[in-house]
Amino acid sequence: MIKDIILQEIKKILKNNLPQENFIDLQPPTNFHFGDYSTSIALKLTKVFKKNPLEIAENIKKNFPKLKEIEKIDVISPGFINFWLSKKYLLKNLEEAYKNNFHFPKFYFGTNKKIMVEFAHPNTHKLFHIGHLRNISIGETIVRIFEALGNKVIRANYQGDVGLHIAKCLYGIKTSKIKIEKLKTLEEKIDFIGKMYTLGTKAYEENENAKQEIIKINQQIYNQDKEILSLWQQTRQWSLDYFEKIYKRVDSHFDRYYFESEMAKRAIEICFEALKKGILEKSQGAIVFNGKKYGLDTRVFINSLGYPTYEGKELALAEKEFSEFGEIDKNIHCVTPEQTSFFKVTFKVQEILNPKITGKQYHLAYEWVNLKTGKMSSREGNIVEANWLIDKIKEKIIKDFKCDEKTAEILAVSSAKYSFLKNSPKTAINFDIDESISINGNSAPYLIYTYVRCRSILNKKNTSLDLSITKDDSIILEIDELNILRKLYQFKEVVLKAGQEFSPNHIATYLYDLTSQYNLFYQKYPILKAKENIKNLRLLITLTTANTIKKGLELLGIKTVEKM
């Protein structure tokens, strides 16, 4: 890539006389009138060389070789060096985009070129809410970005199917008078489970006998007791069917489902082995990890009743994840940040048990989705279910734009996913339902609308595209055209950055900028009515923009439509 060549040349000129590796910065500036790449190396070297930064910059400019890719180099006070790509190079760069055959840079975490992304993980017997929707949207795009960057990616989903919340729900069912055989549709069943959970939770808090009964049910679930087993299995399956429907709706799927209920037995074995080796220790009847010597929290792995906690089960999970698919370079856990302490501790224990995985576990802490009115909680009864939100957006699209149901479905799912993905995963979102239903501005429908518009023009052209235009650098470009070419050039580097920084929002922001630029161009200049060679160029810009939008959205896990 030209970026690496520029870096190499600067290094050569400076005779590698640098304080450290990677000392030279080179990035696209925030504004187009500072060129395509910019570096502040001269400013940084002022102290090292004890020279005026402008002098250093001018020296680099003077000694920089003539390259056909570089049109000009500017030195600007107080000492920036800006590189401008040549028109010829920008036109050549369109090739991959118009052929719709993108070759992204490679980026690996290790030599195996294989990673696991663990995401979604809803709990059975509970609703799949907009927090899960954010999770699955982020996880899905992380998978696709790293595949594009050359990795084999295993999609994993760790679903909680044991625990007190389920005991509460089953208690509710057992004490209610409703016959579950009468429930017909999946929707009825899921609604029923939700209500029974509320019932059980209330009983747990208000009635001591009920509380004891729920604790007993919880243990029965752990022990796969016959008295509860079939009810647990049946209701669990309802949840799994419901989740599967949602995964399909949002265009996700998984290679491997892990269940918490499968982990208990092996968890106990591992914990006792670790106890023998002195990694874990006994304390107040429980088995714990004393994190103090590592600056970590102390956490319980086996509780005093002899049951493995979430921590204990995580050891069994890691053992499976790191052995079932050969060696993996990285295991990315897409989980909210309140689990940071939990992961620090369990990762440490895993590394002591198995030094080979040191540095391979990664907690991608994406933030919460809160409601503007406060935090979501089952107690408050203000859980916003993912399906409900998508349906609301869909209704609005059908009402406002009278498009068919199938198109509205795609646009609604896209809209919901994009509204999460355009934000950094590290930002806690204050969710407003009315705003989220809005489909103007920086939204998926805006991007898709632009794509459709491009397709519509391309379908109207009556001749085939003459691509020789990309080899003709005598053509004179309008500034708006040139800037779209410059923007298109950035696409692949943006994808790389999104991967390196675990920030898919870079892709979303990029697509929005590209789309806005195209719409301005569209507004200002005729395309089909332009003179022949200009028309060719503009159609080419239209085609490459369309392909880039489509590819970019695909990396975000978002589908496009051809008409809307």
Add this chain to the structure above:
RNA sequence: GCCUCUGUAGCUUAAUGGAUAGAGUAGCGGUCUUCGGAACCGUUGGUGGAGGUUCGAUUCCUCCCAGAGGCACCA
């Protein structure tokens, strides 16, 4: 009590040790007898507070204020 994270325009948010802090939305004012107006343009408005490091700080450091989360048998 200890630890971690966060604080950007009325609201939702982007970016970064650098150049004029970028959008959407809401408000106000415009464009169009058009290749798809789900569009385009203009405009009002912002880095919680006080210090420090730096040629340069919204970004790094210290303190203060405000909020969120975590810290032993929940998941």
